[in-house]
Amino acid sequence: MDINIFVLCRSPRAKISKIKTITELTPASRVAAFSSRGLPEESIIKPDVIAPGVDILASWLPKDNTKRAFEFSSGTSMSTPQVAAIVAMLKTLHPTWSPAMIKSAIMTTASPLDNTGKPIKDYNGDVATHYAIGSGFINPRQAIEPGLVLDYTGNYENCIDDCNYPSIVVDLSGVVQKVVVNRTFTLVSFPPLPKDYLLYHFLKHDIPPELNVDALRYMSFDLEEGQRIVTTSITFSLHDTDQRIFGSLLWKCYAHPGYNVRIPFVVKT
Incomplete structure (x- = not known):
């Protein structure tokens, strides 16, 4: 509309066309420039996971003359409540789980891939490292049934080196x-199986040839x-x-394809 016509008209009118919500944009997710980053010199990978934090519609305290109860906002403050809600949901569904088990369920089921099946990218277009995405993008539905979890062990004072953290x-x-x-x-998930045990197969995932990683090929849980x-x-x-090496370790349950336990790692060289 011409603003001059709007000013001159005694009874200006405007028409708002139908609102269209655009969903399933690709690629998504992508790490925002303001997202918190971990420190490569530390002996622990941070952040643990990433969550939606751009243009989030959130409840808002009215200020000044604004009476809107909701606003779109971006920032890590928008991501944190979503993760907190997932934690509350998991604690409700699994009241006996410790905080560490809940964190493990969220981390080991997170995905390092976007919705096109490719590695999540950073704000500059480069593939995001573990110091930008941690274990990956949260997947609350998968976290409900993670299959396996890692609980804290050892001394909290030596947590980084000896607490069974779900990253390495x-x-x-x-x-x-x-x-x-x-x-x-x-083992926390028990799918109905004809046998009395669950077998988790260790897979080397995204590991460069200059690094050799060995682990027990199978983890067997005797349910009987x-x-x-x-x-x-x-x-x-x-x-x-x-070169600093980034990769991840994957344990896969073939009897139940939904149970995939992934642990990211960084090797300093």
Whole structure:
């Protein structure tokens, strides 16, 4: 509408066309420039996960003369409530789970891929590293039935090195060429199966050739004997390279295709 006509007209009228909601934009998700980042020099991967945080319609406290109860806003403050809601949902569905088990369920079921099946990209178009996305984009539906979880073990004071965290950082930058890391898995999902045990197959996922990763090929849970916990050792050994290596470890339950447990790792060189 011409603004001059609008001013001159005694009874101006305007027509708003039908509102159309555009969904399933591709590619999505993508890391925003303002998203929190982890520090590569630390011995833990942060953030743990990423969540929606751009143009989120949220309740709003009216201020000044504004009486709107809802506003669109962007920021990590928009992502945090969504993750908190998932935590509350999981605690309601699984009241006996510890906070660490809930965190594990969210992290090990998160996805590093966008909705086109390609790696999530950072704001500048590069593939996002673990220090931008952590374990990946949250998947609350999958977190309800994660299959396996990692609960805290060891001393909280030594949490980074000895707390069974669902991500791994290995330092092979010195003379050490091999590091062994232990992770303990607890079976929490019990799909109906004709057999009395569940078998999880270890897969090497997105691991470059200069890095060798060895782990127990199968984790077996004997349901008849009440076996719910298995500890496995993961060995990282490095060939000639001076590159920081990003990858992930995947445990897959073939009897129940929905149970995929993924742990991201970083190797410092």
